[in-house]
Amino acid sequence: MSNPSRVSFPDKNPKKNKKKSKPDKAATQEAQKKISSCKELKSKILDLSKLDLTVLSCNFNKDLQHVTHLYLYKNKLAKIPEDIGSMVSLSHLALQENHLMALPDSLKSLTKLEMLDLRHNKLRVVPPVVYQLRSLSILYLTFNKITTIDSSIENLTNLTQLVVRENKLKEIPSEVGKLLKLVTVNLSYNELTEVPEEMGECAQITSLDLAYNRLTKLPESLGNLVKLKRFGLRYNQLQALPQSLRNCVLLDDLNLENNCIEVLPDGLLTSLTNLKTITLSRNRFASYPAGGPAQFTALTSLNMEHNQVRQIPFEIFSRASNLSKLNMLSNQLTSLPLDVGSWTSMVELCLNTNQLTRLPDEIGDLSSLQVLMVSNNMLRKVPATIGKLTELQTLDLEENNLESLPQEIENLSQLRKLQLQGNRLTALPKGLGHLGNLSVLAVGENQMRNLPQEIGHLQSLTELYLNSNPLEVLPFELALCTRLALMSVEGCPLSEIPQLAVEGGPSMIMQYLRVQGPYRTMV
Numbered sequence: 001m002s003n004p005s006r007v008s009f010p011d012k013n014p015k016k017n018k019k020k021s022k023p024d025k026a027a028t029q030e031a032q033k034k035i036s037s038c039k040e041l042k043s044k045i046l047d048l049s050k051l052d053l054t055v056l057s058c059n060f061n062k063d064l065q066h067v068t069h070l071y072l073y074k075n076k077l078a079k080i081p082e083d084i085g086s087m088v089s090l091s092h093l094a095l096q097e098n099h100l101m102a103l104p105d106s107l108k109s110l111t112k113l114e115m116l117d118l119r120h121n122k123l124r125v126v127p128p129v130v131y132q133l134r135s136l137s138i139l140y141l142t143f144n145k146i147t148t149i150d151s152s153i154e155n156l157t158n159l160t161q162l163v164v165r166e167n168k169l170k171e172i173p174s175e176v177g178k179l180l181k182l183v184t185v186n187l188s189y190n191e192l193t194e195v196p197e198e199m200g201e202c203a204q205i206t207s208l209d210l211a212y213n214r215l216t217k218l219p220e221s222l223g224n225l226v227k228l229k230r231f232g233l234r235y236n237q238l239q240a241l242p243q244s245l246r247n248c249v250l251l252d253d254l255n256l257e258n259n260c261i262e263v264l265p266d267g268l269l270t271s272l273t274n275l276k277t278i279t280l281s282r283n284r285f286a287s288y289p290a291g292g293p294a295q296f297t298a299l300t301s302l303n304m305e306h307n308q309v310r311q312i313p314f315e316i317f318s319r320a321s322n323l324s325k326l327n328m329l330s331n332q333l334t335s336l337p338l339d340v341g342s343w344t345s346m347v348e349l350c351l352n353t354n355q356l357t358r359l360p361d362e363i364g365d366l367s368s369l370q371v372l373m374v375s376n377n378m379l380r381k382v383p384a385t386i387g388k389l390t391e392l393q394t395l396d397l398e399e400n401n402l403e404s405l406p407q408e409i410e411n412l413s414q415l416r417k418l419q420l421q422g423n424r425l426t427a428l429p430k431g432l433g434h435l436g437n438l439s440v441l442a443v444g445e446n447q448m449r450n451l452p453q454e455i456g457h458l459q460s461l462t463e464l465y466l467n468s469n470p471l472e473v474l475p476f477e478l479a480l481c482t483r484l485a486l487m488s489v490e491g492c493p494l495s496e497i498p499q500l501a502v503e504g505g506p507s508m509i510m511q512y513l514r515v516q517g518p519y520r521t522m523v
Helices: 012-041 083-087 105-109 127-133 151-155 174-178 198-201 219-226 245-249 292-294 363-366 384-386 407-411 429-432 453-457 476-480 499-503 504-514
Strands: 045-047 069-071 091-092 115-117 136-139 161-163 184-186 207-208 230-232 254-255 276-278 301-303 325-327 346-348 371-373 392-394 417-419 440-442 464-465 487-488
Touching: 105 127, 115 346, 127 151, 151 174, 174 198, 198 219, 219 245, 230 254, 230 276, 230 487, 363 384, 384 407, 407 429, 429 453, 453 476, 476 504, 487 504
Parallel strands: 045 069, 069 091, 091 115, 115 136, 136 161, 161 184, 184 207, 207 230, 254 276, 276 301, 301 325, 325 346, 346 371, 371 392, 392 417, 417 440, 440 464, 464 487
Antiparallel strands: none
């Protein structure tokens, strides 16, 4: 016996029905108006996008045979009418962002169709008629629920772009190897476990994105893709790369983030002389790739964060004259190489979360450095040569064992952000007041009992973190920091400031400093 709660009845509310039909009727009328105009003006473009159409009740008859571009994207269409097949001059058909689960067989009459966009629909399979569109050059299938591609894909021999990212593909048919005109292939964000050997026959490919799949290995045949410039492999389960990739000498970016790779094939990076950015983060590297300085000659950025690297080899960057970014976050570095001072093109250097006990004096020779991050290490002091980094804008030294800062820090005239939380600082140098561009100062979780009066000179200061320090009082000069918008004093006793002001929070404390201090006429 059926559940009576599931029985549906016609809606007896005429007003509600009227409200629902109005947008549909208005959308249909607008669509009909555009179609009539297109017929009258013999326009080659018919744009019916963004009308909230749920049904396409308009007639696509012989009067529209001149149309080459039909835009139906951003509607709510569940199906396309059969008579669309009469628009035999169509070269571009945009159906993205609808509710389509299938396409009419009449599409096979569109023998001039070059571009078909089916992104953001509800397709579970590639509609069979698609495999009959032999003139197709561009096929977009992103954001559907497609699980397989049929072997009939071999019919699409004119295809240059195949984009099937964000689906549920588990395999690619070997017949893809017959698509010899392919230039761009994007299969990222699927469930692929392997790539067919035949993919290596598509020798015109310049961009191949296989990121965010479940690949454990790659076929050696991919080394035949000698025109490849971009190769996306991040977030897979790769344990190794094929030796043949050394043939892909046009690659300028190699991203292997989040795989299971311990070593690269011998001579791989040395052969890829055009590589500008290399990302090896979140793998299992215990050391730098073998190959010496020759493998980094064109390099501008190297990211090796979240590995187990113990040292940066001496002179490894001696030929990397353009290296501007190095990220060694979360490794096991205990020291920096003796030639660190030769990295004069370095702009961003991240050494956070390692086991460094000191920074060498040569760090001051990195004259181009703008960002230096050395948080979560074991530093006891900062060398006085830090003052030579006159281009430095961000200095992160939080979570170390610092007990003091060198007076030379006052020379960092471009510094905008200084992070010192979680150290053992008992005081800040008076020269801090010379940092006229400083906007963020974070010194929480230290052992400071007072702040220097010179802090009032920080006219650009907008954020000040003082939390969890044994501060009894704040200098009246703090009131001169007129741009200060955020101040944290949680966990500070502030016993020499009236309790009422302290209980009122940072804004009341600042008001107290302004009203009671000697600078009230200036602020």
